[in-house]
Amino acid sequence: MPATAFCQKPGCDRAWPRDPALEVACPTCKAGIGVACRRPSGHTAFGKFNVHADRDISADLAGAYGECPSGRCGLKNKNRKEEASRQQKEAEALPLFNTCL
Numbered sequence: 001m002p003a004t005a006f007c008q009k010p011g012c013d014r015a016w017p018r019d020p021a022l023e024v025a026c027p028t029c030k031a032g033i034g035v036a037c038r039r040p041s042g043h044t045a046f047g048k049f050n051v052h053a054d055r056d057i058s059a060d061l062a063g064a065y066g067e068c069p070s071g072r073c074g075l076k077n078k079n080r081k082e083e084a085s086r087q088q089k090e091a092e093a094l095p096l097f098n099t100c101l
């Protein structure tokens with residue numbers, strides 16, 4: 001089966017036979033497993049960018065994408081990145097030196 005879905009992150013070469021988002025039902029438009037998302041107009045939407053974002057997320061939570069070997073993709077890595085940048089911001093907010101005035 002030729003790969004039709006590719007990871008969009010630069011430097012990541014993972015590919016799937018079909019978009020892993022299709023392995024779960026869409027929580028937004030209720031499209032079933034293997035069924036493409038539907039636009040409000042009723043037209044079937046194809047292609048990575050036409051899958052509802054919530055479906056992408058629930059597919060990721062269901063493990064449909066698997067672990068990214070590059071460690072850069074998926075919700076888990078996104079949260080980890082956000083956590084890291086939040087901690088960094090907190091660290092930056094602290095004074096570097098405690099000076100007595």
Ligand SMILES: [Zn+2]
Pocket residue numbers: 026027028029030031036037038051052055
């Ligand atoms: Zn949908």
Ligand SMILES: [Zn+2]
Pocket residue numbers: 007008009012013014068070072073
């Ligand atoms: Zn990836």
